[in-house]
Amino acid sequence: MSVLVDAETRVVVQGITGGEGRFHTEQMLDYGTNVVAGAVPGKGGQEVTGVPVYDTVDRAARAEDADASVVFVPPAFAGDALFEALDAPLDLVVAITEGIPTQDMSAVYRRLGETDAHLVGPNCPGVITPGEAKLGILPGNIFSAGDVGLISRSGTLTYQIVDNLTNRGIGQTTAIGIGGDPIIGTDFVDALELFEADTDTEAVVMCGEIGGEDEEEAARYITEYMDTPVVGFIAGRTAPPGKRMGHAGAIVSGSGTGTAQSKIEALENAGVPVGDTPEEVADHVEDIV
Amino acid sequence: MKLHEYQAKEVFADAGIPTPSARLAGTVDEAVAAAEEIGFPVAVKAQVQVGGRGKAGGIEIAGDAEEARAIADDILGMDLKGYHVDRVLVEAAVDFVDELYVGVTMDRGEGRPVAMVSTRGGVNIEEVAAEDPEAIAREHVDPAFGMHPYQARKAVYDAGVDRAVARDVAGVLTTLYELWDERDGSDAEINPLMVTADDEVIAADAVFNVDDDALFRQPDLAEMEEETADDELEAKANEYGFDYVRLDGDVGIIGNGAGLVMTTLDLVDYYGGDPANFLDVGGGAKAERISNALDMVFSDDNVDAVVFNIFGGITRGDEVARGINEALGSFDEVPKPVVVRLAGTNAAEGMEILNTDLVTVEETLEDAVQRAVEYAAEVKA
Numbered sequence: 001m002s003v004l005v006d007a008e009t010r011v012v013v014q015g016i017t018g019g020e021g022r023f024h025t026e027q028m029l030d031y032g033t034n035v036v037a038g039a040v041p042g043k044g045g046q047e048v049t050g051v052p053v054y055d056t057v058d059r060a061a062r063a064e065d066a067d068a069s070v071v072f073v074p075p076a077f078a079g080d081a082l083f084e085a086l087d088a089p090l091d092l093v094v095a096i097t098e099g100i101p102t103q104d105m106s107a108v109y110r111r112l113g114e115t116d117a118h119l120v121g122p123n124c125p126g127v128i129t130p131g132e133a134k135l136g137i138l139p140g141n142i143f144s145a146g147d148v149g150l151i152s153r154s155g156t157l158t159y160q161i162v163d164n165l166t167n168r169g170i171g172q173t174t175a176i177g178i179g180g181d182p183i184i185g186t187d188f189v190d191a192l193e194l195f196e197a198d199t200d201t202e203a204v205v206m207c208g209e210i211g212g213e214d215e216e217e218a219a220r221y222i223t224e225y226m227d228t229p230v231v232g233f234i235a236g237r238t239a240p241p242g243k244r245m246g247h248a249g250a251i252v253s254g255s256g257t258g259t260a261q262s263k264i265e266a267l268e269n270a271g272v273p274v275g276d277t278p279e280e281v282a283d284h285v286e287d288i289v
Numbered sequence: 290m291k292l293h294e295y296q297a298k299e300v301f302a303d304a305g306i307p308t309p310s311a312r313l314a315g316t317v318d319e320a321v322a323a324a325e326e327i328g329f330p331v332a333v334k335a336q337v338q339v340g341g342r343g344k345a346g347g348i349e350i351a352g353d354a355e356e357a358r359a360i361a362d363d364i365l366g367m368d369l370k371g372y373h374v375d376r377v378l379v380e381a382a383v384d385f386v387d388e389l390y391v392g393v394t395m396d397r398g399e400g401r402p403v404a405m406v407s408t409r410g411g412v413n414i415e416e417v418a419a420e421d422p423e424a425i426a427r428e429h430v431d432p433a434f435g436m437h438p439y440q441a442r443k444a445v446y447d448a449g450v451d452r453a454v455a456r457d458v459a460g461v462l463t464t465l466y467e468l469w470d471e472r473d474g475s476d477a478e479i480n481p482l483m484v485t486a487d488d489e490v491i492a493a494d495a496v497f498n499v500d501d502d503a504l505f506r507q508p509d510l511a512e513m514e515e516e517t518a519d520d521e522l523e524a525k526a527n528e529y530g531f532d533y534v535r536l537d538g539d540v541g542i543i544g545n546g547a548g549l550v551m552t553t554l555d556l557v558d559y560y561g562g563d564p565a566n567f568l569d570v571g572g573g574a575k576a577e578r579i580s581n582a583l584d585m586v587f588s589d590d591n592v593d594a595v596v597f598n599i600f601g602g603i604t605r606g607d608e609v610a611r612g613i614n615e616a617l618g619s620f621d622e623v624p625k626p627v628v629v630r631l632a633g634t635n636a637a638e639g640m641e642i643l644n645t646d647l648v649t650v651e652e653t654l655e656d657a658v659q660r661a662v663e664y665a666a667e668v669k670a
Contacts, residue, residue: 076505101503102395103473106432109400125602139602139634154548155572156600159633160654163600180547182397209548212397235551238536238558239567246532246547246569248502249397260555276559278552279655 002129002174003149003194003201004092004118005068009133012037012060012090014081015072016048020096024072024137025049031140033133036064039084057084068092070126070135078122079104086115094135095121095185102248105183112185119185123248125155125177136177146171148285149195149228151188152207153180153214154247157235161207164282170289173201180209180247188218196226203229203288205281206272210236211250211258219266231284232267232274234260290499291338295378296513297495304468306461306479307491311380320361321354323379329353330382332493333360337372340413345369350382383491388481389450390414390425391462392496393469402430404440404466406448406458410481424448436466453488461490472510473503522566522589529581531568538563539665541586541595541625545570545604553598553658562662565592573603579612587624594664595627596657597648606631606639617647626664630657 011028015021016038026049028035037060038048044055054060057069069090073081078097085093086108100122112119120127126136130143142159144166152158158177165172176191178184188206195201208215215234222230237260239245241252252258264274275281292300295313302308312323313336324331335347342348347369351357357379367374388411396403407425409417417424426447428440441459450458461482469477478496485491504511526533532547536554540562544550547569554564566589570582586595599609609631617623627648631639643650649664651657 075502099502101473101506102475102500103432103470103503106395106401110432137603142633152548154546154551155602156544156546157548157552159600159602160549160552163632182395183400207548209551214398217398233552235548235555237555238564239551239554240534240536243534243567244532245534245551245567250547250551277556277655279653 002132003198004120004127004174004176005129005133005135007032007034007132009068009092009135010034010036010064010066011135012039012057012064012066012069013051013072014039014057014069014085016040016051016053017043017046018072021072022048025051027140028134031134033135036066039069057088057090061088061090066090068135069094071095071097073097075099075101079108082108082119083111086111086117086119089115089117091117093117093119093185094124094126095119096124096126096136098123100181102182105181109183109185120176121179121184123181124179124184125158127174127176129174130172138175138177142166143175144171147173147200147202147289149173149198149201149204150175151191151204152177153209153249154207154235157207160278161205161233161281164278165285168282168286170282170285173198180249182212182249188214189221192218192221192226192230196228201228203231203285205231205233205285207233207235208263209234209247209250210239210245210252210260211247213258215263216266219270219272222270222272229288230272231281231288232272233278233281234263234274236260290501290504290510290514292497292499292510292513293336293338293515294334294495295336297497298492300468300472300497301492301495304464306464307489308495309381309383309491309493311378313376314361314379315376317358317361317365320365320377320379321358324351324357325354327379327381331357331379332382333357333364334378334380335364335367335369335374336376336378337369337374339370339372342369347374383483383493384485385483386486387451387484389458389484390480391458391465391482392476392478392480393466393474394476396429399429401432402466402469404428404430404436404444404462406444406450406462408449414480430466435470436463438463451484454484454490457490458482461492473500473507474498475500522585525588526568526585529585531570531582531585533585534567535589536564536566537591538565539591539593539669540661541565541589541592543568543570543582543586543595544598545572545574545600549598549600553596553654556655556658557596557662560659560662562665565589575608576612576615579609580616583613583616592625593668594661595625596661597627597629598654598657599631599633601631601633601636604634606633606635606637607642610639610642613648614642614644618644623647628657628661628664630654
């Protein structure tokens with residue numbers, strides 16, 4: 001079992017004819033992902049590495065019976081692409097694009113609330129169910145199938161933590177990169193909910209970082225609703241207030257909200273052990289599984 | 290991107306929000322001439338982008354030309370919280386009976402904009418929010434419809450704004466929201482919005498921050514961006530296109546991906562060292578970019594040792610190794626010890642390419658950080 005994606009997921013790649021879209025479509029196909037179509041306005045009728053391209057997501061979804069998309073569309077057009085995917089309607093939309101204007105995301109987020117779809121990202125590495133399918137840019141070779149769910153706001157930090165787990169023979173049910181932007185579709189609580197409902201997931205690792213209050217909300221959710229044990233990690237303990245640490249969402253505001261300290265305390269109060277280092281995260285997980 | 294006060298006021302005034310008459314001045318003589326033209330009393334205000342300018346001595350009131358000269362002389366050239374003041378805004382001082390706060394920002398938790406009004410203007414609104422959240426009236430706006438007129442009225446009445454000016458304040462809030470919406474604002478604030486004895490409202494300060502990701506469709510605002518040469522290294526990072534934040538420690542840090550770089554900083558601290566910077570080379574960095582990153586960190590005199598941590602997804606270990614060899618090979622002697630850890634895509638190829646006469650190689654992130662912290666401590670000893 002897994003969450004969000006498996007070998008059956010039928011995927012449209014939006015922006016398949018661009019450099020990134022083409023390269024990662026190849027990588028996804030190599031991994032075994034069921035990429036059934038591409039969608040790029042004006043490029044209908046072409047093929048990219050054997051995948052048929054359609055002018056609209058709607059046509060691609062109807063012709064190929066697709067239920068998910070991965071979005072590599074440039075930031076200026078990505079908001080529109082997300083509406084197109086949600087309106088198709090697809091069940092799952094994974095937005096890789098970095099740098100989408102926040103107000104565009106606010107509109108998309110509002111539309112998302114009217115649908116039953118899951119949106120992952122934007123500005124995220126994607127979703128992978130090891131051995132079955134990956135939607136996004138995660139390097140498949142570092143993941144292994146197993147019973148730990150993983151949720152992370154950051155791409156390479158996901159890889160680091162997965163590496164620590166895989167090295168100890170701890171595999172993953174599904175890993176979800178939720179993204180580092182201020183407004184994202186699937187947040188920690190949404191992802192925790194998915195893993196709580198998944199009978200194969202024995203433990204969940206959540207990697208948060210400074211900025212916002214998603215981790216604090218996750219802690220409240222864990223206290224109230226979760227039976228599956230959770231292990232945490234928070235990046236940005238040494239980040240000074242008012243400085244944006246790379247991610248648009250990773251900033252400790254002047255009033256002191258969004259600090260690593262408040263997130264670590266909230267998680268620990270919810271009974272979630274928080275590792276000081278990635279190795280310690282793996283230690284905690286090993287204690288559980 | 291943050292607009293300066295004088296720029297934000299131009300944008301607000303163009304949209305119809307009342308602002309005091311004002312002139313920008315770069316010299317003492319210009320400031321005095323501006324003050325005489327406007328008429329006394331005037332406020333002389335340092336144009337630097339830091340909060341709490343007033344308390345730090347960056348805003349003073351002048352009652353006549355002599356005072357204006359003395360104040361402009363004091364403020365121009367002063368160092369305000371690390372920023373050099375090279376311009377002042379000279380504007381008519383407003384005789385007020387009340388100071389309000391109005392603002393619009395994105396509530397990231399809710400995923401939609403929020404408009405705010407408070408009668409506790411003139412002070413740090415974040416402190417008000419922390420001590421007395423009830424003192425700020427908030428209206429969340431549905432992005433599909435924009436702010437309804439009733440929402441502006443509701444915020445104003447809920448905040449307890451005096452009835453005599455309620456309509457005007459609601460008007461200012463509506464205009465502020467429209468500006469925020471049309472000009473891709475991240476934060477738009479007027480604090481204080483002053484109320485005069487004859488019930489007029491006037492924006493005595495102005496904050497307008499633009500979403501960096503939306504600058505491509507706000508060309509006139511993008512043009513207002515001014516190089517703030519507060520930190521030479523941060524300016525250099527802009528040139529190279531790195532996400533870079535300077536800190537005050539001695540262990541330089543280079544990595545890929547914001548979360549992993551933050552984690553590397555945290556580990557330096559955890560193992561008893563002091564991080565000197567945050568430097569994210571981003572995804573898919575080629576050799577030249579890697580070599581620029583090393584140049585950046587070597588340029589920081591505080592740095593005694595460097596930890597270089599790459600976990601390749603779209604970044605390839607062999608490219609990184611070539612960049613490191615290239616950068617370090619150009620020195621007769623490597624200026625500062627460099628510890629490298631490569632993992633992920635093409636890490637093995639990278640390890641083979643790396644010139645181990647020039648760098649120390651470690652297998653794990655934890656070991657790499659500890660080694661760099663040791664090196665930095667040795668240099669200090």
